[in-house]
Amino acid sequence: MQSALYFLLALRSLKKNYRIALPLFGGSAILVSLFYSTMALPHSLTHHFGIDNLVASSYFEIIEMMCQFLLVIFYLYLNAIWNNTRAKENAVFTSLGMEKGQLVRITFYQLGLFYLSSLVAGIILGICLEKVLLLFLLKLLDLEPLIGFYLSYDALKTTALFILFCYGLLFVCSTISVLRSKPLEHLHEPQGGEKPLKAPYFFALLGLISLLCGYCLATMTTNQMYLVINFFNAVLLVIVGTYLLFLYGSYILLELLSRNKKAYYQTRHFIFWSTMKSQLRKNALALANMSILSTMLLIISATTITLQLSIKPTLEMRYPNAFQVSIPYSPTLQDATTQSPTNKISSIRKDLNGQAAQHQVEFQDLRILPFTLVSLYEPGDSSASVIHLDDLNELLQTDYKLEENEIFVLDGAYFQDQLDKLQKYKITDLEHDDQLNWIADLTPLLTIVAKDNANFVPVRDELFLSFDLIDAQTKENVAEDEATSELILDLLKPYLGDQYAYVYMRSDFSKNLKYIYSMLLITGLYMTIIFLLAVILILYFKQITQGQEDHQRFKIMKHIGLEPDGLRQIINSQVRILFFSPLITALIHILFAYPLIQNILDSMTYETFDHFFIVLIACFMIFALLYWITFRLTARSYYKLALLNDQTNDFTI
């Protein structure tokens, strides 16, 4: 009987605070669905396709860990809001003689209801989400979906347990907050007294400097070595700057504005500036959070989408042909070294074509590039590859020229150490185009182009081959598989001797690339959804609490004689500035982040894909639209609360 009473009280309070309870339930259900889908997706992949390699599981482990971490933080935030909402109610119960233990029981029932309802809704939603994500992932990986329904009981169990753990944590937190609360304080709400900020100029300046340093780092870093590290430094500086400027900068700005008495006491500015000052102070942290979350989700989504879109151009550039193989310079070819480059390469080509004919295949678009691995430090340690200028010109059909004692380097930015060893030469860093990038990427070493390689300490000579292979009879492309790889090695036997070479196939590379980038996209998607959810919920809760706070203020203004239209105007501009500032801040942040991220992407994607900016702006537009819709929807609750007419609340004329 007693339990029923507490249950009823818990239910009634949920109903009464539906404005907060419903979004909490929704948010919790979405979090459950995200968690379930991260758990179920790898199971489904394994079940359908046996995709169970290390890369996949480690990616999902990262997503899982990230989800768990964000989930716990998110739940704590939601719980704090719920506890705040209920504090006054608890105070009333306490004053009516309810003990803290009994309040904890009500909290227990409420959290239990939240848990069960959001678990059921979340898992249903999660099953749908997981199926959609699975289809999406299969499409990305070019795999055919299988018919049939598969439900992972492991994932269900883990989700239920993990969410239970989260709610257990929330129950502990809520219990502590109930036990520590002083109910009387909530019964007599003090009229918002705020202490003046300490050292606002210092902190605002610090914030400004931090933000500017972050922006400088982002726009000025061109050294490939420092791109990633500077990116994280810039992120850190910008985050610190954003928080400080929102907290202190806005305060100072309005403080300075209000010192200009003439402007301050103008009808348009007066109410707006002074209420803005207090509202900004109350909401600064939330606004800064929203700015940073928005920036992060924009960057994450734009970057992962760009990488996904870059797969095709990267593939075409990195693998112009289906097969690539690097073989040692065989003794049988030694006689060719004395010939002119054109003759040397054409004699190799002729020889290789002959070998192919014996195996009933034909080379197509055969590209040959001889190079020498040389040592810059200890003898025998290969630290650079040297290409003969004529060989390069022959392969690329270019007309590069070198002066006496001059060398070209292709990817010098990564090999400062090695370049120091080459002081005696005049070094020119060749302007990279796609072709040169391809060549630079053939070995993981510094690539040098020289007129002759006599001055270098050779380790060994190698021959790089890139080609398509067709069947001599059917003229069709030979399949890219193990058998073909064997065939190619067989065909190269005279050059290889008893040494082994690895045949790189475009399909393998393509599969890996798609796999990695698709997993990144999925990871990005998860983070974007979580951040988006956070932004939407913060926006909503802030509007609700702000509406409740502003209600009394607007009522007074109306009594004093502020026209309803004027009031509405003030509220409109106030709410707009307040809630659109994170969006504007995010836009400024991403515009400054753009050069640095573009550079990082360039180093990953062969400069072939320069659509990052377009993707970034497109992501921003979509996000802005979502933000605007959320704002419009939540603003309704704000106006309802802020302009609620007391007299017409229960009775109308």
Next chain:
Amino acid sequence: MALLEVRNLQKIYKSRFSSVQVEALHDVSFQVEPGEFVAIMGESGSGKSTLLNLLAVLDQPTAGKIYINGQDCASIPNKELSAYRRNHLGFIFQDYSLLDTFTLKDNILLPLVLNKMKYPQMIEQLEPLAKELSIEPFLLKYPYEVSGGQKQRAAAARALITHPELLLADEPTGALDSKSSQSLLELFEYLNNEQNQTIVMVTHSVSAASYAKRVLFIKDGKIFHQLYRAKQSREQFYEQISNTLTLLASMEENTCKAPYTSF
């Protein structure tokens, strides 16, 4: 001509979801002459606040008319209502109704800012008033930094700064201690006597009402009785009001007992 004339005022509240009707005011008529200080007394639910809301043009009567300075309040266009309220009426509320985001000075200047007055002119208006109400030292403080009495003085300054023809006070001493109450009421008396300020004050405190020149008793939405102070001392008037209230209460008791006695 009377400054305020209320004729056959009626106010009916209807519930939004049911047909229940509550008649808050029933055929109320009275007049307030310029320079009068009128207290309206009555118990909770007697219709005092409804009457004040109607006088303040915050609400529309169901029937009847209110004339301020001969002008029918119902004839004021909606758009001009706020300006009218700002320039002709001053309000003092029980909860002070000061904005906590403004300093006392800014709270007091708010009506002038809304009237688009120039800053130096505003200061000209503010200074003598602040001196008169002894709130000069607190002008730059926020409402939460000063005492209840000081807040109510600031609220009074805000109500008076536009030199309104009629000052409306809704339980102005309700949240004050006896010393602050006394000092505020003395201020009202001073404003009324020295500056000829017309004041209508709603209260259920006998002590507060005894400062007025006339007391209207309102009961169940009707003007039940009225008392003039005339030449009486405050103490005598207090006594008279008190007696009237006792009479009122005993009459109520009798009416309540009536069904039983007749049974």
